[in-house]
Amino acid sequence: RKEVEQDPGPFNVPEGATVAFNCTYSNSASQSFFWYRQDCRKEPKLLMSVYSSGNEDGRFTAQLNRASQYISLLIRDSKLSDSATYLCVVNWDFGNEKLTFGTGTRLTIIP
Amino acid sequence: DGGITQSPKYLFRKEGQNVTLSCEQNLNHDAMYWYRQDPGQGLRLIYYSQIVNDFQKGDIAEGYSVSREKKESFPLTVTSAQKNPTAFYLCASSARARNEQFFGPGTRLTVL
Numbered sequence: 590r591k592e593v594e595q596d597p598g599p600f601n602v603p604e605g606a607t608v609a610f611n612c613t614y615s616n617s618a619s620q621s622f623f624w625y626r627q628d629c630r631k632e633p634k635l636l637m638s639v640y641s642s643g644n645e646d647g648r649f650t651a652q653l654n655r656a657s658q659y660i661s662l663l664i665r666d667s668k669l670s671d672s673a674t675y676l677c678v679v680n681w682d683f684g685n686e687k688l689t690f691g692t693g694t695r696l697t698i699i700p
Numbered sequence: 701d702g703g704i705t706q707s708p709k710y711l712f713r714k715e716g717q718n719v720t721l722s723c724e725q726n727l728n729h730d731a732m733y734w735y736r737q738d739p740g741q742g743l744r745l746i747y748y749s750q751i752v753n754d755f756q757k758g759d760i761a762e763g764y765s766v767s768r769e770k771k772e773s774f775p776l777t778v779t780s781a782q783k784n785p786t787a788f789y790l791c792a793s794s795a796r797a798r799n800e801q802f803f804g805p806g807t808r809l810t811v812l
Binding site: 623635 | 733735741748788799800801803805806
């Protein structure tokens, strides 16, 4: 089983729709969770951290389900500029800054 | 402006040559990392350093070397021993015990 697993997509979604991605992780001891976005041929950029209680930043909501070992990202009222690859990222041990990256879910917003 | 810089943006190398990729950060971060990304694949960790004068191998360290003589700098050398060096190389840094990593713009290395 992969350490961090994501549906690669592509997800083709009309502008204004709501879209959700899930990501599963294999290590129950994982401590920190993040979503990054990566535009084509660019570096990944931190979108948001994922907290145990769930967190929201504008149109983006991230949630963590420790029992089922997955994190989710919900994008509401999607914009054309949301088109990107979304990377799920997990850290095993809070004292060790080493992160494990999923292969990403590709999202295209259609006008 | 604080950030991470990588140079050059594009690099072409003849087979059998060593090449060094630059990574500099002025964020005062303790930890720095090198990743490689191949088309359609996720990021794979090459080397990381949590403190000056110390570094550890990542998942795919063979054929690469690093140094960490200064907090701000973490250069990566791609040696001729690396079998398939053509890739997108990304440098990142993070503050101690914060975990979030911030990336430089990357270097695209092509071996001819």
